[in-house]
Amino acid sequence: MQQDLLQYHDWLAQQNINSDWLFPSTAHPDRHITEKQFYKVMSRVSDLLGINYLGTHTMRKTGAYRVYTQSNYNIGLVMHLLNHSSEAMTLTYLGLDQASRETMLDQIDFG
Numbered sequence: 001m002q003q004d005l006l007q008y009h010d011w012l013a014q015q016n017i018n019s020d021w022l023f024p025s026t027a028h029p030d031r032h033i034t035e036k037q038f039y040k041v042m043s044r045v046s047d048l049l050g051i052n053y054l055g056t057h058t059m060r061k062t063g064a065y066r067v068y069t070q071s072n073y074n075i076g077l078v079m080h081l082l083n084h085s086s087e088a089m090t091l092t093y094l095g096l097d098q099a100s101r102e103t104m105l106d107q108i109d110f111g
Contacts, residue, residue, distance in 0.1 A: 065094050 017024055021032040023041065033041070039056050046054035060082075068078045079090040091097075096104075 061093070064090075068094060 012019070012024070017026070017029055019029040021029075023033045023038060025031045025033050025037075035056065042055050042059065046052065064078050064082055067081060068075065071077050075087050075090055078094070079087055082090060082093065084090045084093065091101075
């Protein structure tokens, strides 16, 4: 994926698109594309990869889970990012029911 992103970055440079955004608007490079445009991009990528579950919500949920694990399981941070009203709601959203939390705890070495 890193190589693909580098190729994409080179393509943006060749098109003289200089932007801080990963998906800049072609009309306004200082802005990102709209949610509708992003959905269309993800839909096309999903078709090209032959998978039917890739979409904007998938990216949101995956991103939230990565923040959760890489922030040392800071559920409060993820809850805030997702604008959820409770930690329980966020844990449910991430698919972390009691059984999966117990499995995670079983893997921890308390030394």
